[in-house]
Amino acid sequence: MWEVPEQLLLFTFWGGSEMSVARFWRKIPQRYNMIGTKCETCHRHFFPPRTFCPDCRRSGRIIDHKFAGTGTVVTYTVIHTANEQFEAFTPYVLAIVKLDEGPRMTAQIVCCPDEVKIGMRVKSVFRRIATDGESGIIHYGTKFVPVE
Numbered sequence: 001m002w003e004v005p006e007q008l009l010l011f012t013f014w015g016g017s018e019m020s021v022a023r024f025w026r027k028i029p030q031r032y033n034m035i036g037t038k039c040e041t042c043h044r045h046f047f048p049p050r051t052f053c054p055d056c057r058r059s060g061r062i063i064d065h066k067f068a069g070t071g072t073v074v075t076y077t078v079i080h081t082a083n084e085q086f087e088a089f090t091p092y093v094l095a096i097v098k099l100d101e102g103p104r105m106t107a108q109i110v111c112c113p114d115e116v117k118i119g120m121r122v123k124s125v126f127r128r129i130a131t132d133g134e135s136g137i138i139h140y141g142t143k144f145v146p147v148e
């Protein structure tokens with residue numbers, strides 16, 4: 001299904017990020033559909049999905065959860081230089097978004113770089129995320145747009 005780009009300038013930017021690039025891309029199907037999980041015992045939500053609740057351990061009951069796609073910008077940066085696949089988007093805003101259900105994710109915010117603010121409300125949209133110049137394959141996935 002997905003031809004996965006290896007060079008992801010945008011995701012390596014955060015340095016100390018909790019998720020490696022490889023792990024990030026293995027989770028693409030979930031990310032694409034905003035499908036995670038939740039623990040019915042303590043109501044904690046997981047995105048990317050987890051099959052085990054670290055709080056409830058064996059008493060946790062994990063079920064699939066479709067995220068609402070709404071959240072808040074925790075922090076952001078503006079990318080001015082990107083490799084070929086992301087070049088068409090520069091300059092673009094890359095942010096950590098805290099979903100309303102709790103988990104955080106890294107994603108592009110589709111807006112003018114002057115417009116983004118910490119604490120800004122956003123919602124998820126399905127958009128083109130990269131173009132593979134050689135093959136012409138276009139990849140789609142989740143981005144966020146500002147909510148009024």
Ligand code: ZN
Nearest residue numbers: 039042053056
């Ligand atoms: Zn739990």
